[in-house]
Amino acid sequence: MTRILIITGDGSTPDLDYGVFRMREEGFDVTIAAPKKKRLHVVIHQQEPGWDTYVERPWYAMDADASFDEIDPSSFDGLLLPGGRAPEHIRNIDRCVEIVKHFVDSDKPIGAICRGPLVLLEAGVRGRRLTGNSLIKPRVAMRGCTYVESRGEAVVDGNIATVNGRPYYHVWIRTFLSMLRGTVVYTGKEAFNSARILMIIEESTSSGHHDYAYFRMLEEGYDVTVAAPVKKPLRTVVHMPFGLDGTWDTFQELPGFIIEPDAALAEIDPSAFAALAIPGGRGPEHLRVDQRCLDIVRHFIQTDKPMAFICHSPQILTEALASLGIKGKRLTAIHHSVKADVIAAGCIWVQTREAVVDGNIVTTGRRPDYDVWMRAFVNMLNERGINKAKTADSSPFLQAGFLRETESRESVAKH
Numbered sequence: 001m002t003r004i005l006i007i008t009g010d011g012s013t014p015d016l017d018y019g020v021f022r023m024r025e026e027g028f029d030v031t032i033a034a035p036k037k038k039r040l041h042v043v044i045h046q047q048e049p050g051w052d053t054y055v056e057r058p059w060y061a062m063d064a065d066a067s068f069d070e071i072d073p074s075s076f077d078g079l080l081l082p083g084g085r086a087p088e089h090i091r092n093i094d095r096c097v098e099i100v101k102h103f104v105d106s107d108k109p110i111g112a113i114c115r116g117p118l119v120l121l122e123a124g125v126r127g128r129r130l131t132g133n134s135l136i137k138p139r140v141a142m143r144g145c146t147y148v149e150s151r152g153e154a155v156v157d158g159n160i161a162t163v164n165g166r167p168y169y170h171v172w173i174r175t176f177l178s179m180l181r182g183t184v185v186y187t188g189k190e191a192f193n194s195a196r197i198l199m200i201i202e203e204s205t206s207s208g209h210h211d212y213a214y215f216r217m218l219e220e221g222y223d224v225t226v227a228a229p230v231k232k233p234l235r236t237v238v239h240m241p242f243g244l245d246g247t248w249d250t251f252q253e254l255p256g257f258i259i260e261p262d263a264a265l266a267e268i269d270p271s272a273f274a275a276l277a278i279p280g281g282r283g284p285e286h287l288r289v290d291q292r293c294l295d296i297v298r299h300f301i302q303t304d305k306p307m308a309f310i311c312h313s314p315q316i317l318t319e320a321l322a323s324l325g326i327k328g329k330r331l332t333a334i335h336h337s338v339k340a341d342v343i344a345a346g347c348i349w350v351q352t353r354e355a356v357v358d359g360n361i362v363t364t365g366r367r368p369d370y371d372v373w374m375r376a377f378v379n380m381l382n383e384r385g386i387n388k389a390k391t392a393d394s395s396p397f398l399q400a401g402f403l404r405e406t407e408s409r410e411s412v413a414k415h
Contacts, residue, residue, distance in 0.1 A: 002180065003029045005076040005103075007068075007096060007119065010034075010041045011085030015113050016062055017042075017208060017370075018169045018215060019080045025371035026177070033071050034064035035093055043084065044207070044238075046257055057255055059238060060208065060367065068095040073102035078180050083114020083133060083165060091122040107159045111176030114165040121145070130162045131155040152189035161187075169211070170219035193221035195274040195386045200265070200293060200316075201228050202283035207236040207256025209279030209310055212370040213377075217277065220378060227268050228261040229290055237281055239367075250336075253282070265292040270299040274386045277377065280311025280334065280366070288319045298324060300360070306384060308362045308377040310369075314338050317361065318345035330358040334366045 004023045008016055016032075023030040034040055039061045045054035073079075079100065081087065090096045100123040103110050112120055117132040121143040130140050131150040140147040148155045152168045154175040155161070161179060163172040171189050178185040186192065197217045201210055210226075217224045228234055236256035243252035270276075276297070278284070287293045297320040300307050309317050314333040318341045321329060327346030333339070335351060342349045350356045355364045355376035362380060364373035 001027070001029050002078070003031070003076045004078050004080060005071065005073065005099070006030065006032045006080045006082065007090065007099065008032065008034055008040065008064075008082050008084075009086040009090045011089070012040060012042050012062070012082050013045060013084035013114070014042070014059055014166065014208070014211060015082035015084060015116075015169070015172075016040075017060070018173065018212065019082055019111075020062065021212060021370040022173045022216070022219075023080070025375045031065045031071070031076070032062065033066050033068055033099070035068060035090060035096070037064050037067045037070070039063050044257060045084070046255070057238075058240065058244060060240065068093060068099060071095075071099055073099045074106075076103075076108070078109040078176065079103040079111070080176065081110065081112035081116030081119055083112075083116045085115070087115040087118040091119045097122045104159070109176060109179040110160045111163075111172055111179075112160065113163045113169075113172045117162050120160065125160070128160060129155050129157040130160070131164055132162055133165055154185075154187040156185060156187055161185075166211075169215040174219045189218075191218070191221055191223040193223065195222055195381075196272060197222045197224045198268065198270065198273040198276050198296070199224060199226045200276070200278045200287060200296065201226060201234060201236070201259065201261060202287050202290075203228075203234050204237050204253075204281055204286075205234065205259075205279050205283035206281030206311065206367075207238055207259075208367055208370070209281060209313075210236060210259060211257070213277045213279055213308065213310075213374065216374045216378070220381070225263060225268070225273070226259070226261045227263045227265050229265050229287075229293070231261055231264040231267075233258050233260045236283075239281065265290065265296065268292075268296060270296045271303075273305070275306040275308075275377075275381060276300045277308040278310075278313040278316060280309075280313045282312065284312045284315045287313075288316045294320050294323065301326065304360045306360050306362070306377065306380045306386065308364075308373065309333070310364045310373050311366045312337055314363050315341050317363070318342055318347065321345055321347065329361060330356055331361070331363045332356045332365055333363060 042059040048055045126144040131148045137147040161175045238254040239251040311334045322345045329347045332350045355372045
């Protein structure tokens with residue numbers, strides 16, 4: 001089995017989420033290493049009106065699987081370096097630097113994002129072309145490397161791929177996986193799939209659900225449209241189980257990223273889309289009574305096009321199914337909030353941590369299961385022939401940033 005090491009620490013960002021869940025979705029053995037084996041404090045960096053810099057807020061904690069001292073880097077096939085503030089301090093830890101240097105010297109694939117390249121510089125990387133958060137530009141130049149002013153494209157130099165930051169998670173992981181497999185590497189950010197995916201969100205939609213589904217669809221090359229009742233910046237949320245202090249009987253709601261949809265629901269023609277994904281959070285409570293939203297969901301039900309729901313968003317699905325008189329669908333969701341709705345709609349409740357697939361519908365419980373949610377959805381898209389990518393040999397692709405790997409990487413287990 002392919003083994004991936006992710007190096008981080010306190011002050012990491014949702015880069016860590018996307019890297020971890022994507023590697024799990026691929027079926028890889030993933031190890032998160034940090035200065036200590038403990039629960040890590042993860043944060044979001046949000047630009048706020050009136051601020052010249054970012055505002056830092058809590059994100060979901062993530063457990064480190066091992067300390068740096070417990071890691072044997074020779075047992076891993078690839079390395080991911082998430083960003084945030086964590087790289088600022090872990091680059092000063094000798095054992096961390098030794099581990100990263102092993103990957104650099106042994107020519108194993110490395111994917112770094114945001115401030116992650118700072119650790120590469122401490123590990124002796126010189127003379128390479130790198131990108132990342134714009135604030136690391138002076139330090140890249142000081143260490144004898146060339147900072148590339150990327151507009152979202154990955155910068156690949158040898159075994160190292162670097163990417164700017166959060167808007168380009170899909171580029172980061174797609175490039176890294178291509179390097180692992182020794183296949184053609186598409187370093188661009190543009191959609192290369194002929195199919196369109198619709199996502200519906202609302203105020204108080206889950207930040208994490210949105211990000212994982214959105215970037216996952218972009219990674220597959222789909223043209224993704226995010227729609228909401230009103231086209232305006234929306235405040236998404238983080239639902240922290242048991243609260244920050246662990247004393248809550250339910251979740252504590254905290255601010256997430258501000259996300260601006262591409263269109264209002266009134267502008268959406270659902271027949272133009274091949275599939276639908278709706279994240280959870282509190283947004284579905286409002287969307288389930290929005291008639292335009294329900295009309296769109298009913299269209300996907302009646303045309304048998306793939307749909308993906310998670311956490312609270314099956315509330316919308318149950319309303320649409322009930323209005324069509326459709327019963328008996330096997331569904332799951334976040335159990336304490338949605339189970340009663342599923343049963344009341346005449347559907348069958350399934351208590352599971354796995355994705356539940358019934359016809360054209362994929363439902364999943366909640367955040368720890370992003371990987372099973374999107375694995376099932378992507379599989380459905382592929383099985384139905386919706387993943388109709390253009391060829392890598394077409395000239396627009398080469399111009400957009402295709403690189404050809406001339407040799408496969410023998411260290412990676414083929415699968």
